[in-house]
Amino acid sequence: MSEPVRDRGIRSLPTAPVRHGRLSRSRAWKTLLAVVAASTAVVLVSTVSVAAITVAQINANIDVVELEVLEGEEERVIPTVGEWEGGFNVLIVGVDNAEGQADRDERDGATLNDVNILVHVAEDQKSAVAVSFPRDLVVPIPSCPDPDGDGASYAMSAQPLNVAYSYGGLNCVVLTIEALTGLDVPYAGTISFNGVAQMATAVGGVDVCIDAPIRDRYTGLNLTSAGTHTLSGGQALAFLRTRYGVGDGSDLGRISSQQVYMSSLVRKVQNEGVLTDFTKLYGLAQVATSSMKLTRSLASLDTMVSMAQALRNIPTENIVFVQFPGRTGGTGVYLGKVQPIQSAADALFARIRADERFRLEEGNTGIGSTTNPNAPSGEPTPEPTPTETVVPKNGKAEPEVEPTLEPVEPEKPADVLTGVQGQSAADYTCSVSN
Structure with a gap:
């Protein structure tokens, strides 16, 4: 491979080392109904089920991206989630100026990775964390192979995260996130703005709460009243893209507003029948596979099925x-x-x-969102079942002898992690109008 050919960054700071974690292997999954894609560009992986007869058609839609390494480095070994019973990491990237995007001719500049979300599912599959990385976050970008196979870029010590795609495509974004987090990221995919809009429509719309009217002339978002709105298509996309309409107008405010949408989407997928509605599931599968580019490791039905099975049963409070x-x-x-x-x-x-x-500090949702004052209350604790009596043949009622049970150690509550903003999927929040 030729020497690096492009010097497009500042080199005053060291590039972060990559520290790789390990994920254990186990038996293969046996289910063949369901396919997972990324729910939207700004959402964690969403589960999608389809009948076996649609498999060939969906496979034909998938645009595959290879994850590469530089010459002399150890080859990347891509595991198959279907061989595990444990955890995984997947990166979802929303790209601006994507090829085929509806307004691409009206926009100038390189294709940028504007939305970057890393989803980590724990080894016991009882919890998941979705980390949103600000597009303007200044980070080291490692040397990335050119997607055309013509050399590589130089490592850069301080660049906005959203330029990584312009240096080496999805592969460069993955390498950058791995270096920043110390996690292996064997699964990744990109989605265009068009795909985000289509995905919101395919699930039947997503309910979002706002604390006041939001108008943003840059994205075309115009929500004229406070309260809950069901968003789909272009309106959902405008909500997810709005920056100047929420919080303080910064990318940090936009991320916390996006999390209002993501939490609502997860609740809908898990609780409102999306996983059992064939029409919605097939629509999601079609949108995901036709509007996304997936790494070869993710472009597999076995992999998608396994992710679906892992994610669908995680309690919302643990996401x-x-x-x-x-x-x-x-x-x-x-x-x-x-x-x-x-x-x-x-x-x-x-x-x-x-x-x-871990749990987050109460109310620390970020500058673009706030607790929903009209949030539904939790389910009431069921009343204890009264002890039954046994009436023997002699007519004397005697209390039933309760079996002796071994004491159950209560699960230790998760510790609070301070200094980190966000929310769980169980938290009902509203976006804060700017």
Whole structure:
């Protein structure tokens, strides 16, 4: 392979080392109904079921991307989720200026990875964390192979995350996230703006709450009243893209507003019959496979089925959406960008790598969202069943002898992780109008 040919970054800071975790292997999954794609560009993986007769048609839609390494480095071994019973990591990337995007001719510049969400499912498949990385987060970008096989880019020490795609496509985004987090990311996919809109329609719309009217002339979003709105198609896309309409107008505010949508979507997929509605499921599968580019490791029905089975049974309170800790207002390379809060990021990814569940501080949802004052209350605790009596033949009633049970150790509640913003899928929140 030729020498690096492009120098497009600042090199004053060291590039973060890649630290790889391991995921265990086990038996193959046996289910053949269901296919998973990414639910939207800004959402974690959503489960999709289809009949076996649709498999060939769906496979024909998939646009495959290879994950590569530089010459001299160890070849990437791509595991198959179907061989595991444990956890996995998958990166969902929403791209701007994508080929075929409806408004591409009206937009100038390179294709950018505007939305970057890393989904980590724990080894015991009882919890999941979805980390949103700000597009303007300044990070090291490692040397990335050219997608055309013509050399590679130089490593850069301080660049906005959203330029990684322009240097080496999806592969470069994966390498950058791996270096930043210390996690192996063997599964990834991109989705265009068109796909986001179609996905929202395929699930029958997503309910989002706003605390006041939101109007954004840049995205065309116009929600004229506070309260809950059901969004689909272009309106859902405009909501997810709006930056100046929510919070403080920053990318950080947009992420916390997006998490309002993502939490609602997860609740809908799990609780409102999406997984048992063949029409919606088939529509999701068609949209996902026709509007996405997937790594070869993810473009497999076995892999998708396994992800579906793992995600569909995780309690909503154990699905946590967080944003990579960062702040605005920095100077130098951070001027007008997002500066990492490294201590909080280190604590977050130490928990994720160790598969340790955590809770977020109450009310710390971020500047683009707030607790919904009209949130439904939790299910009431069922009344205890009264002890039955046994009436023997002599007519004397005696209390039933209860069996002796071994004491059950209550599950230890997850610790609170401070300094990290976000919410769980069980939290009902509203986007904050700017």
